[in-house]
Amino acid sequence: MPTTNSAASKWLFPLLLPFIIIILAAIIPRFLRPYTIISINNIFMYMALTVSWAIFSGPTGYISLASAAFFGIGIYVTAVLGDGLSFLTVIAFGGFASFLLALLTGLSSLRLRGMYFTIFTFGLSELIRHSVLWWEVNITRTVGRLVVSADNITVYYAMLTIVLLTLAMAYFVNNSKYGLALLAIGESEEAADHIGINVNGLKIVAFAISAFFMGAAGATMATRWTYIDPSIAFNSLFSFMPVLMAIFGGVRRIYGQIIGATVLTLLADMLITTFPYYYNLLYGIILVAVILFLPEGLTGIREKMTKWRKRALVE
Amino acid sequence: MRILEGKDVQKYFGGLAAAAGVDFHINQGEIVGLIGPNGAGKTTLFNLISGSIAPTSGIIMFKGKNILGLKPHQICKRGLARTFQLVKLFxxxxxxxxxxxxxxxxxxxxxxxxxxxxxxxxxxxxxxxxxxxxxxxxxxxxxxxxxxxxxxxxxxxPELLLLDELMAGLNPTEVAQATELILKIRKKGITIFMIEHVMKAIMGVSDRVIALHYGKKISEGTPKEITADRTVKEIYLGI
Incomplete structure (x- = not known):
């Protein structure tokens, strides 16, 4: 019966599938080896970074390279406060610290557009990294610090929660009038301003919201590394990977971002263990190939397939 | 009642005067045309009114309140909307x-x-x-x-609509349709201030026309008075 079929795929599927995945994700750690859990935690980390990055940068087209700054702030909040406070409080602190930093930098930087904004955010990450380093060298006189560690299962559940909250926020923003307004900003800021959208205000708030989740993710993941220093916490890889993963999967759709983060993390894991010498080479080739042939990312495959099918039908 | 009023509005881009002390006013319910050669400062005047750029000095009152220094989104919410010379859609x-x-x-x-x-x-x-x-x-x-x-x-x-060259690039049929649209908008009770180069259209629908040249108002009056004005003829109409 085609009618029930389409009804099922329209309603049941999108509602039921996430539900099943959440339940599975909640019980699965009992049955997995520690290594698998660590690698899932990695995937969660990049999911949180990629999806939160895309909340602001996806619709507006403002390519931010400040993710490392916000992620690193979260890590340092745990490193400094982790001793006295509960895990949950530290995570919240990490999120809010990044939120505030994004508000402050947003006020000064979001007048910049295109390339200038990207360079500014990259500079911001570097500036913060070097400031923290300077502080450690000159004030505390020890570079790097030990972090109170949490076990993998705790990190797993904390990261799962953060990923789910990030997804919920992304979904809410994308489907609200503010999501549409962010898209409008990406198309024409002047026109958006002239139809009553508070362009600067909206950009700053969206930027700060996306930073909140990065900070929270950083605060959680910090407990996994036991030792951190500025070059680990503010590694520029944390700025570049979310951009790459979002583009790889498909910036415009949340499931594209999820797929991008998952596939690239797994791919890196697999390549580094099977081809330790050619790892970067192979990784690069795959990235270039995907961007060349699928400019819309992996989510573009579906659209391409339907096009081919239509063409085949016509012929 | 004056819905929009500008007093001694000045805008300098470096040494260039895009608006060199322009005084103007729009009455509620009117259709006012703004004409002038290229580079006369017409679009700059619109940008100053809608808040896209800040004037060097002067006052712009909308519904009796100074709107100078407000952002475009704030001015829009007060009831002033505009279109752009080069269409800016999403x-x-x-x-x-x-x-x-x-x-x-x-x-x-x-x-x-x-x-x-x-x-x-x-x-x-x-x-x-x-x-x-x-x-x-x-x-x-x-x-x-x-x-x-x-x-x-x-x-x-909006209560006031700024139209920046609505007819540019349209064929005669489309110009006629656009003219009809403008009259329909006025019937809704919306005041219109429009920049236009299509003389037939602007003279046909406007109650009053303002002519700009080098950032200065050189003439103002009914379409009839404007077409008879010698300065406007020399500078703009070329007859």
Whole structure:
């Protein structure tokens, strides 16, 4: 019966599938080896970074390279406060610290557009990294610090929660009038301003919201590394990977971002263990190939397939 | 009643005077045309009124309140909307999304999404684009894009509408349709201030015309008076 079929795929599927995945994700750690859990935690980390990055940068087209700054702030909040406070409080602190930093930098930087904004955010990450380093060298006189560690299962559940909250926020923003307004900003800021959208205000708030989740993710993941220093916490890889993963999967759709983060993390894991010498080479080739042939990312495959099918039908 | 009034409005780009002390006013319910050669400062004057650029000095009053220093989105919410010389749509969005955004953000009071949706289809019908709700904006002809931009401006519920060269690039049939649209908008009780180069059109619909040259007002009056004005003839009309 085609009618029930389409009804099922329209309603049941999108509602039921996430539900099943959440339940599975909640019980699965009992049955997995520690290594698998660590690698899932990695995937969660990049999911949180990629999806939160895309909340602001996806619709507006403002390519931010400040993710490392916000992620690193979260890590340092745990490193400094982790001793006295509960895990949950530290995570919240990490999120809010990044939120505030994004508000402050947003006020000064979001007048910049295109390339200038990207360079500014990259500079911001570097500036913060070097400031923290300077502080450690000159004030505390020890570079790097030990972090109170949490076990993998705790990190797993904390990261799962953060990923789910990030997804919920992304979904809410994308489907609200503010999501549409962010898209409008990406198309024409002047026109958006002239139809009553508070362009600067909206950009700053969206930027700060996306930073909140990065900070929270950083605060959680910090407990996994036991030792951190500025070059680990503010590694520029944390700025570049979310951009790459979002583009790889498909910036415009949340499931594209999820797929991008998952596939690239797994791919890196697999390549580094099977081809330790050619790892970067192979990784690069795959990235270039995907961007060349699928400019819309992996989510573009579906659209391409339907096009081919239509063409085949016509012929 | 004067809905818009500018006093000694000045804007200098370096040494260049785009507006060198312009005085002007628009009465409620009027259609006022703004003419002048290229580079006369017409669009600059619109940019100053809508808040896209800040003047060097002067006062601009809208409904009796100074709007100088306000941002475009604040001015829009007070009831002043505009279109652009080069159409500025949200190109990859659908026609209805373009209008919906203006309904949702452009008004001082809140509006429910379902109500906004209904109004957006009413507006599309008003400007003659009914049934095009789901068309991607940039895929339409330029004449239709201009209509959509007008509809989007109207969706913010303006009392004063600034039209920047609505007729540029349109063929004679489309010019006639655009003229008809302008008169229909006035019937709704919306005041119109328009920049135009198509003389036949602007002289036909305007109650009053202001002529600018090098950032200065050189003449003002009814279309008849303007076409008879010697300075305007020499500088602009070339007769």
């Amino acid at each position: 190109g990859s969005m659908t026609v209805s999304q373009n209008i919906l955004l203006a309904c949702l953000f452009g008004r001082s009071g809140g509006i429910h999404k379902s109500e906004a949706q209904r109004e957006s289809s009413n507006l599309l019908e008003f400007v003659g684009l009914s049934g095009m709700d789901n068309v991607i904006a940039k895929e339409m002809t330029i004449a239709k894009q201009k209509r959509l931009e007008v509809a989007r401006a109207l969706a913010t519920k």
